[in-house]
Amino acid sequence: MQDATAAEPPPSTGDAATRLMIVEDEFVVACDLCDTLENLGYAVVASVGTGEEAIELARSARPNAILMDIRLAGDLDGVQAAARIRSESDIPIVFLSAHSSEETVRRATETAPFGYLVKPFRAPELRCAIEVAIRRHRAEKAAAEEHRRRVGAELERAAARTGELEAVNHELEAFSYSVAHDLRAPLRGITGFSEILLQDHAAELGTDGLEYLRTVQRSARRMHLLIEDLLRLSRTSHGELERDPVDLSRIAHEVLNRLRAAEPHRSVTVDITDDIMVAGDRGLLELVLENLLGNAWKFTARRDEALIEVGATRDGDRLVCFVRDNGAGFDADQASRLFSAFQRLHAASEFEGTGIGLAIVQRIVERHGGRIWAEGAVDAGATFYFAF
Numbered sequence: 509m510q511d512a513t514a515a516e517p518p519p520s521t522g523d524a525a526t527r528l529m530i531v532e533d534e535f536v537v538a539c540d541l542c543d544t545l546e547n548l549g550y551a552v553v554a555s556v557g558t559g560e561e562a563i564e565l566a567r568s569a570r571p572n573a574i575l576m577d578i579r580l581a582g583d584l585d586g587v588q589a590a591a592r593i594r595s596e597s598d599i600p601i602v603f604l605s606a607h608s609s610e611e612t613v614r615r616a617t618e619t620a621p622f623g624y625l626v627k628p629f630r631a632p633e634l635r636c637a638i639e640v641a642i643r644r645h646r647a648e649k650a651a652a653e654e655h656r657r658r659v660g661a662e663l664e665r666a667a668a669r670t671g672e673l674e675a676v677n678h679e680l681e682a683f684s685y686s687v688a689h690d691l692r693a694p695l696r697g698i699t700g701f702s703e704i705l706l707q708d709h710a711a712e713l714g715t716d717g718l719e720y721l722r723t724v725q726r727s728a729r730r731m732h733l734l735i736e737d738l739l740r741l742s743r744t745s746h747g748e749l750e751r752d753p754v755d756l757s758r759i760a761h762e763v764l765n766r767l768r769a770a771e772p773h774r775s776v777t778v779d780i781t782d783d784i785m786v787a788g789d790r791g792l793l794e795l796v797l798e799n800l801l802g803n804a805w806k807f808t809a810r811r812d813e814a815l816i817e818v819g820a821t822r823d824g825d826r827l828v829c830f831v832r833d834n835g836a837g838f839d840a841d842q843a844s845r846l847f848s849a850f851q852r853l854h855a856a857s858e859f860e861g862t863g864i865g866l867a868i869v870q871r872i873v874e875r876h877g878g879r880i881w882a883e884g885a886v887d888a889g890a891t892f893y894f895a896f
Contacts, residue, residue: 525551526642529571531589532604533557533581541575541604548635559584559592566593573622573642578605578612587612590619600645602637604629691735699728749789749875756784756829759794760801760818767805776808781819784829786896792872799865800831800892807835807890826895834889838882846882869894 528550532538535557542552554565558581566574574593578586590601602623603616616624622641625633702725710718760780768774786793801816808814817832838846847870873880873894884890 525549526573526638527551527553527569527571528638529553529562529565529569529574530555531557531559531562531574531576531580531586533577533579537577544631544634545575548631550638558582559586559589562589563592563596566597566599570597571599573638573645574599574601575604575638576601576621578603578607578616587615587619590616590621594619598649600641602641604634691731695728695731695735698724699732702728749792751787752790754786754788754790754793756786756793756797756820757782757818759790759797760784763794763797763801764805764816767801771805774805774809774814775812776805776814776816779815779817779819784818784820784827786827786829788876788896789872792875796869796872796894797831799869803865803892804831804833804835804890807837808833809835811835823895828893828895830891830893832889832891837884837886837888837890839886840884843882843884847880 526549528545530538530541530545530552532541532555538555538557542555545552553569553571556562556565560582562574562576563584574590576586576590580586580589584592586603586605590603593599593601600622601619602625603621604625604627605612605616606627608626613624622644623637625637629637702721705713705721706718706725713721757780764778764780768776797818801818804816808816811834813834815834818830819832820827820829822828847866869892870880873896876896878894878896880892880894882890882892
């Protein structure tokens, strides 16, 4: 039986007395504890003798704290009941037990109690344990609420910033699209009139004039490719994304057949794994392979025995596709620049290109919820991996 030595009532925590629930299967002990608590100024809203009753009443009575014995009648002991209550209700629990073995304490502490008093105890010790538990619980709730408030505010700021960035990106893409589209007409004029000059006035231009004109035509062709790539990059960011079964192996064969037709003199060994099936937008995925295989074809141009491979491997549940070549490769230290628009790791005099192709590929892969990365070394080929 607990010592009911008189003690000062608990500090005021509001207009209503602190509401407590007792879980004790020994009737006399429970009555003695109830008297002690009421003498200390607490309101005992319930007193039960089993873990099952404690769980049920915790839901309905909603006490400010629960004083829980560990050895209880019924199928559940105090530790098991406390674990259930803590998982369902945010109510602090203080264990009151005559048992303090290492195993008992270990099991009890796993439920994250707010106190543990070993019987017998005095009324002042009980009051201190209850007040510490309730104040700690309130402090933790206040800290959790403050944390939620700060996180919510940070998320709101992040959302606002994201919205601003999306708006800016949209404006930049719209501007790029508009500029690229508007440049088409004057570029066609430059190309057309330079061709007329070459056909009808070549004799009047002289050697130097013809060379200047051909330089203009080469620049116009490069500008045309750049404009088309800018438009293509803009289009890959918009429009509805289809999700259909796509045979990448078949697309790879079609792309390489077109490349062979354009340069029939090239000797390139091609190895394409059969039936590489993914789910995605066929048009966009064809653009991925056009860029990756186009690069592989371009960067193996100086190889006597060029090799291009298209395959796939399993990484757990994920299918990782790849395009590999034995071409010029790249400096691995510069790999982070590969997928940035207008970034080139090779001089234009070595290999033609606009520096936008891999940015297009990355944007398409990311729109499919995947990622792309590359491995390579200078003059030792390159492998581009992409996974959805």
